[in-house]
Amino acid sequence: MSSGRFSLLTGIFLIYSMVCFGEISNNSEKQGNAAPANNGNLHLEVKEAPIDQVFKIIESQAGIQLHVSSVPQKLVTATCTGTALEVLKCALGNDVNLIYQYSDNATDNSLPQLATVWVLGASSSNPQQLSKDSSHASSVCSPMDQNEQRKTPPLGKLALSAKEIEGLFKLSQSDKPADRKEALSRLALVDQADDGDIREIMKGALQDQSVRVREQAISGLARRNSPDIESVLNTALQDRDSNVRLMAVSNAGENVYVLQSALNDRNSDVRALARMKLNQISAMSADQ
Template sequence: MIFRGFLLLAALLSGHAWAYGEESFSGSDRKKIEENPANNGALHLEVKQAPLAQIFKIIEDQSGVQLHISSLSQRRVTATCAGTALEVLKCILGKEANLVYRYEDKPSDKNSKPLLREVWVLNSASGEPRSLRHNPDQAVCEATENFPDGQHGQQPLVGEEQQAFFHLEPEEMERLMDLSQSSDPKWRKEALSRLALVAEDEDDGGVRKVLTEALQDPSPAVRAQAIFGLTRRDDPERESVLREALHDSEVEVRLMAVSNAGEDRALLEMALHDEDRVVRDLARMKLGKIE
C-alpha cells in the first residue's frame, strides 16, 4: 500500500540550514565518515545518536546522489554501515526498504560505469526505518545479501558496484534472464535493474523481450525497473511506454516515468495533474529546468 503525500523532494529541502561536522553533535554524539569519493566508491559510515536527516544529507554530499525522501523522524540513530551509496542507504533503512533508483542516461565513455543519480525512498506503513523499528537504540548493518537458490559464494545483486555494468558474459546474462523469472519479486527487480544496463549492441533481443514483458509484472518495483531499461534505449515505443506508465496505479512507477521523461514537455505537463504531490513536484521541477 502506498501512502500518498509522504514524500518531499530533496530539492525542496535544500533551502534548510543544516550543520555538518563534529560541532553539530553535542555530548556523547559523534560521527565518522570515511569515503573513497565516488558514486561507485566505498563509503564507511559510523554514527552515534545522529539525526536521521543528517545521515541522509551526508550520503547525498559524499556520493553525489540526489535523494527524494519522506518527512523524516526526529529519532537519532546509532549505526555502522559500509558499502556503496545505495548499500549504505539500504543499511540505514533496512534491506527491505522500498526504494526506486535511477542511473545516469549515458556513461561518459563506453568503458565507464554509469553513476547512480537519484533514489526515491517510499515510506513503509509505520513511517520508521526498518532497522529502527527492530532496534531503536542501535543498528549495526552489513550491506551484503546472498543469491537465492544457495548461490552463496557469488557477488550479491545489490548496490551500484554490482549493477552498473554494460557488458555481461553469456553465462551471467543467462543467469540474470533466469532470475528475472523468479517467483520472488525482489529478485526479479534486482535482475531487471542489472539487465536494464546492458548495452543495446550486446542485446540479441532477449533483454528487450524480458523488459517488455516485465511492464505487466504484478510488482510495481519490477515494472519501474522495466520502464527504466526500455526508456534509456532508442526504442520507438519509448513514448507510449512512458505515457502508459503515467497511468499506473502505483506512485513509484509513475515517478520512474517522470524521471525518464527527458525534455518531453507534453508528458511532463500531463504529470502535473497526477494525484500524488511528489509526482507533480518532480514534473514541475523538470519542466523548470527546460524552460
C-alpha cells in the same frame, strides 16, 4: 539538497526500493577528508545531529546526490557501518520510500556505484510512522549481506553473441517471473545497435502479469532510448500498480508532459516524485 538531473533513461539503471529502516548518524570530522566510499564501508557516528546534517554528510562521504521530498526534522543519535545505501537506509527511519539509481560506469569486476537517491517520505501503508514532529532517534545498523548486493548485475554494455541473445529471448518467456525479469535486465545492457527485436520483447513484457517484470520492461526501454518511450511511459502511468507508475515517472527524464500527468496520480509517492523532478527541471532552467 543538491539538484541534479534524473536520467535513468540513458546511461543510468534505476532500481527502486520500499523498505523499512532504522536510524543512524556519523562523524563528519573523522570522515571529512576521506575519499567517497560508495560501495565500500562508511562509518557514521553522531550525537543529536539534525537529520539534514546527516544527509549532507552522507552526500559528501559517499559522493552521491540526495533529493528529499518530505522527511520530518529530527535529531539523530546513532552509529552505522556499511555501504552508502546501507547507511542512508539507517538514517531515514521506518517505512521511508526510496528510489535510487546507479551510474553506468561499473565493470564486470566491480559493483554498481550508487549515484542518486530520491527520498519520498513515509510509505502509504504506514504513513503515521514518519508523521511525528521533531524527535530523537537512535539506532545501530548492521551491513547487508554482500551476496544481496551482488544480485544486481554490473552495469555497462554486454557484448553478447547472437546465440546468447537468443538464449535471453527464450529466458524472457520463462514461466518464472524472476527469470523473465533477469532476461530483460540483461537485454537492456546488450551492446547492439539494431535492437528492434529486443525492444519488441520488452514491449510485450509491459503486459506481463508480474509487476517486477513490467517495471523492468519500462526501465529497459528507457535505457535503450526506445523511439516511442513517451507513449510507453504514458501507458505505464495507467498501470494498476503504483510501483509501475512510479517507475514510469522515474524514467520520464525532462518530459514535462509525462511528469505533469503524474501530478494527478492517486498515489502520493508518484505525485511526490513527479513534483520533485519538475522542480529540478525548473531550477535547471533558472540557472541557464
